[in-house]
Amino acid sequence: MGVIEDYGSTLLLLAILFGFFMAWGVGANDVANAMGTSVGSKAITIKQAILIAMVFEFAGAYLAGGEVTSTIRKGIVDPSLLANSPELLVYGMMASLLAAGTWLLVASIYGWPVSTTHSIVGAIVGFAAVGISPDAVQWGKVGEIVSSWVVSPVIAGTFAFVISLSIRRFIFGAPDAYVAAKRYLPVYLFFVGYMMSMVTLTKGLKHVGLHLSFEESLMYSVVVALFIVGLGVIGLSRIKRVTRSDQLDLVNVEKIFAVMMVFTACSMAFAHGSNDVANAIGPLAAVNSIIESGGVVGAKAATPSWILLLGGGGIVAGLALYGYRVIQTIGTHITELTPSSGFAAELAAATTVVVASGASLPISTTHTLVGAVLGVGLARGISALNLRVVGTIFVSWLVTLPAGAGLSILFFFLFKGIFGVG
Amino acid sequence: MPISPLFNQLFSRSPVAPMQEHMKVASQAAAEIKGYLDAVIDGDWVLAKTLGDHIVKLEDDADDMKRKIRLSLPRSLFMPVSRSDLLELLHAQDRIPNLAKDIVGLTIGRRMVIPAELAPAMRELVEWAVKPATVALEALNELDELITTGFSGKEVDLVSAMISRLDDVEHEADIKQRILTDQLFAMEKSLDPVDVMFFYRVIDWIGDLADKSQTVGNRMLYLIAR
Numbered sequence: 296m297g298v299i300e301d302y303g304s305t306l307l308l309l310a311i312l313f314g315f316f317m318a319w320g321v322g323a324n325d326v327a328n329a330m331g332t333s334v335g336s337k338a339i340t341i342k343q344a345i346l347i348a349m350v351f352e353f354a355g356a357y358l359a360g361g362e363v364t365s366t367i368r369k370g371i372v373d374p375s376l377l378a379n380s381p382e383l384l385v386y387g388m389m390a391s392l393l394a395a396g397t398w399l400l401v402a403s404i405y406g407w408p409v410s411t412t413h414s415i416v417g418a419i420v421g422f423a424a425v426g427i428s429p430d431a432v433q434w435g436k437v438g439e440i441v442s443s444w445v446v447s448p449v450i451a452g453t454f455a456f457v458i459s460l461s462i463r464r465f466i467f468g469a470p471d472a473y474v475a476a477k478r479y480l481p482v483y484l485f486f487v488g489y490m491m492s493m494v495t496l497t498k499g500l501k502h503v504g505l506h507l508s509f510e511e512s513l514m515y516s517v518v519v520a521l522f523i524v525g526l527g528v529i530g531l532s533r534i535k536r537v538t539r540s541d542q543l544d545l546v547n548v549e550k551i552f553a554v555m556m557v558f559t560a561c562s563m564a565f566a567h568g569s570n571d572v573a574n575a576i577g578p579l580a581a582v583n584s585i586i587e588s589g590g591v592v593g594a595k596a597a598t599p600s601w602i603l604l605l606g607g608g609g610i611v612a613g614l615a616l617y618g619y620r621v622i623q624t625i626g627t628h629i630t631e632l633t634p635s636s637g638f639a640a641e642l643a644a645a646t647t648v649v650v651a652s653g654a655s656l657p658i659s660t661t662h663t664l665v666g667a668v669l670g671v672g673l674a675r676g677i678s679a680l681n682l683r684v685v686g687t688i689f690v691s692w693l694v695t696l697p698a699g700a701g702l703s704i705l706f707f708f709l710f711k712g713i714f715g716v717g
Numbered sequence: 718m719p720i721s722p723l724f725n726q727l728f729s730r731s732p733v734a735p736m737q738e739h740m741k742v743a744s745q746a747a748a749e750i751k752g753y754l755d756a757v758i759d760g761d762w763v764l765a766k767t768l769g770d771h772i773v774k775l776e777d778d779a780d781d782m783k784r785k786i787r788l789s790l791p792r793s794l795f796m797p798v799s800r801s802d803l804l805e806l807l808h809a810q811d812r813i814p815n816l817a818k819d820i821v822g823l824t825i826g827r828r829m830v831i832p833a834e835l836a837p838a839m840r841e842l843v844e845w846a847v848k849p850a851t852v853a854l855e856a857l858n859e860l861d862e863l864i865t866t867g868f869s870g871k872e873v874d875l876v877s878a879m880i881s882r883l884d885d886v887e888h889e890a891d892i893k894q895r896i897l898t899d900q901l902f903a904m905e906k907s908l909d910p911v912d913v914m915f916f917y918r919v920i921d922w923i924g925d926l927a928d929k930s931q932t933v934g935n936r937m938l939y940l941i942a943r
Contacts, residue, residue: 331724459867467866545862545872625724631731633865661723668727675797675867678731682795687726 302714303586306385311605313392314579318609319616320399321411321571326352326614327621328661329567330560332668334622335629336637338556341622347557348564348614353607355568356576359495360606362655363570364598366436367415367577368584370655372423374592376431381590383427386710387703388578390426391418394702395574398695409691410659414699415574416440421700422707443656444692447647448666455643455670458483462635463674466548473544476551477531483642484527484555487562488520490646494569494653523558530554552634559641566648567660568607574657576606636676643667662688729794732786732803733861739782739810740857740933746775746814747850747926750821754843754923757824758831769821776818783811797864798940806936810857812929813850820922827915834904838897845890846923849930852883856937868941876941880934890927894920 330344339347377384395414402409416437423431469475496512507515531554536547580598585591632640644660644667651658665684672680749772756765786807790800823829831839856879859872866872897920905913 328724335724335728463867463869467872468870470871472866472870545865549865628725629728631728635865665723665727669795672795672797675864677728678733678796678861678864679729680795681727681729681793683793684723684727687723 303589306389306714307583307586310385310389310392310579310582313389313396314575314602315605315609315612317392317396317399317411317415318572318575318606319613320396320403321575322352322610322613322615323617324399324403324613324621325411325571325661326564326567326610327618327625328664329563330622331625331629332632332637332641332664333556333560333563334626336553336556336632336634338553338634338637339560341619341626343557344560344622344626345614345619347560348618349611351561351564352568352572352610352614355565355570356572356607356610357568357600357603359565359569359649359652360572360576360603361598363573363652363657364577364580364603366440366655366657367419367573368581368598370436371416371419371433371440372427373431373433377427377592380716381585381592382714382716383711384592385582385585386714387419387422387426387707388581390422390703390706390710391415391699392575392578393706394418394421395699398698398702402695407691407694409695410661411571411574412657412659413444413692413695415578416657417696417699418703419578420696422703425700425704426707426711440656443651443658444662447651447656447658447663448669450666451643451647451663452666452670452673454647455639455667456674458639458643459636459671459674459676462639466635472548473536473551476548480531480551480555481524481527483638484558485520485524487558487642487646488523489516491562491565491649492516492519494649497653527555527558530557549634552638555638556634556641559638559645562645562649563641563664566645566652568610569652570648570658571660572603572606572610575609576602577657579605631678633676636671639674639676640664640667640671643670730789731861732790732796733864735782735786735789736803736807736810737854737857737860739779739786739807740854742775742779742782743810743813744850744854744930746772746779746817747847747930749775750817750923750926751843751847753821754824755840757829758836758839760830762825762828765825769825772814772817772821776814779811779814783807797868802936802939806933806940809929809932809936810853812932813926816922816925816929820919820926823915823919823922827912829912829915829919832904832908835897835900838893838900842890842893842897842920842923845886845893846927848886849883849890849927849934852879852886853930853933856880856883856934860937860940863941873941876937880938883931883934887927887931890924894924 326348330348333339334341334344372384374384395411395418398414399409399411420432420437465479466472466475493512493516496507496515497509531551534550534554580602583599583602644664647663648658648660665688668677669680671677749768753765753768753772756768787804790803792800794800796803856876859876862872863876898917901916
């Protein structure tokens with residue numbers, strides 16, 4: 296146990312540093328993808344996007360980020376094998392953070408689209424399988440995670456397709472699309488609000504010390520959803536029909552969707568916070584729990600609040616310092632997305648990601664959103680999509696997993712060499 | 718740091734706006750034929766030359782735009798309309814300025830003199846023959862709205878109505894063309910045979926302006942009907 300006692304605080308400090316670095320990277324890169332569609336469809340300005348992202352990323356991370364964090368922390372590596380050498384797990388988690396962060400940085404420099412989720416999972420599996428032993432990896436859980444990477448974009452796409460069709464049927468197909476939009480869109484809002492609060496209440500709030508029964512959660516969720524619908528109705532009532540001519544009426548309808556997209560942007564940021572903050576703080580939480588308990592692996596303690604706060608803070612810092620520019624780039628590029636298609640895509644992606652967060656599955660928010668956008672495209676809602684992106688994603692998969700793993704193996708042995716084995 | 722987020726690669730530039738720009742130029746070329754032929758009928762070759770040159774320039778511009786649009790439509794593009802339908806539509810649009818240029822070339826090249834007896838019927842035909850291009854442009858300007866609404870609801874009715882109006886205008890132009898050819902037939906013996914031959918041809922081409930504009934409308938129906 297010598298290493299933990301001798302270098303405990305140094306190691307924790309380093310882990311905090313690496314965790315913050317990783318969270319910074321998530322904020323700088325990943326958040327931009329989540330917010331870019333809203334900015335691109337001109338529903339919100341960049342400043343508003345940053346503000347929304349700051350508040351809701353943080354809220355998502357703090358309120359609903361616990362489940363995925365615990366998967367990253369103790370779902371991939373089997374702690375029982377490491378009971379006698381806790382320092383190996385500490386090195387490994389630190390190596391993973393550093394590896395994923397480095398890989399993210401390199402990828403940003405070259406402009407490759409990589410997923411933070413894929414890098415961190417690749418890194419953890421890498422150090423565990425090579426640095427410790429292949430038996431240390433919980434392959435069943437890893438298989439579950441990897442299959443969720445395939446399933447989540449497909450589900451989001453299907454969902455987006457159905458939402459697009461329903462919007463077409465109930466709103467654009469109505470005799471008066473403007474009236475129909477005002478009537479039906481609050482129903483969609485109720486649905487989003489309900490999903491978000493249900494997942495948060497049933498899965499997320501344990502670490503705050505709030506334990507609710509299923510029925511209570513159900514009830515509170517309905518209350519929260521109704522509150523959101525109320526906000527939406529207030530927002531909608533401020534939209535006035537400008538022109539009444541047949542040809543220009545669509546402008547009015549799209550304005551309504553633009554208001555709705557403020558809500559989906561919030562839920563997108565919340566969903567992203569709930570899932571992706573774990574990539575940064577999951578390993579940190581693991582390191583912290585070992586060092587706090589003086590070398591006990593797999594202590595039952597929940598992820599402490601300060602770590603969630605640190606993750607949220609790192610994301611906000613990355614967003615404020617660097618993400619601004621990325622959002623700007625994306626926002627000015629996506630000029631072909633109308634608020635109604637953006638609404639459908641974000642609604643589908645946010646719901647899928649939040650459900651995944653509730654199921655404690657770390658998935659890629661970006662890939663889920665791409666799946667959703669393709670779903671809207673399949674419903675004939677977007678004028679031109681480049682299908683080569685699907686190939687790009689596939690390649691980034693193939694590269695990111697071994698790259699994250701390779702780097703983390705390297706760093707793992709480096710730390711082992713520096714601090715020694717106790 | 719160069720930034721190329723995934724989403725920049727996912728969204729391609731929509732071909733819709735360039736298609737609309739192209740049609741705008743095409744319908745302008747058709748519209749300018751009216752002023753041009755007025756000058757020809759009046760025998761004002763100086764004015765005709767200036768107006769004709771501008772029509773030729775419009776045709777050039779349209780050709781340029783057409784080439785750029787074609788290059789921007791790789792097969793990997795995923796669009797709500799079929800790529801080949803869109804290219805067919807573009808082809809139909811491009812026939813309009815081509816015809817306008819041909820009309821200018823033939824009339825200037827032969828310094829074509831329109832017999833005074835035919836002038837009223839000729840002006841009438843020209844007026845109706847250039848109208849469909851304007852209606853076709855109007856319909857094409859709804860293409861982005863069609864995509865927004867996913868080709869459903871009122872928007873489709875609106876465009877269908879425009880296209881049936883296009884058919885009506887084209888039909889009217891057909892009638893004017895028949896009136897003019899009848900008049901020409903009645904007096905053709907008194908004119909120079911070679912002149913008459915080319916005269917028939919230019920009348921055909923003017924009528925074709927309406928025809929090709931109607932084709933644009935029909936191609937748009939293909940897009941809607943998928």
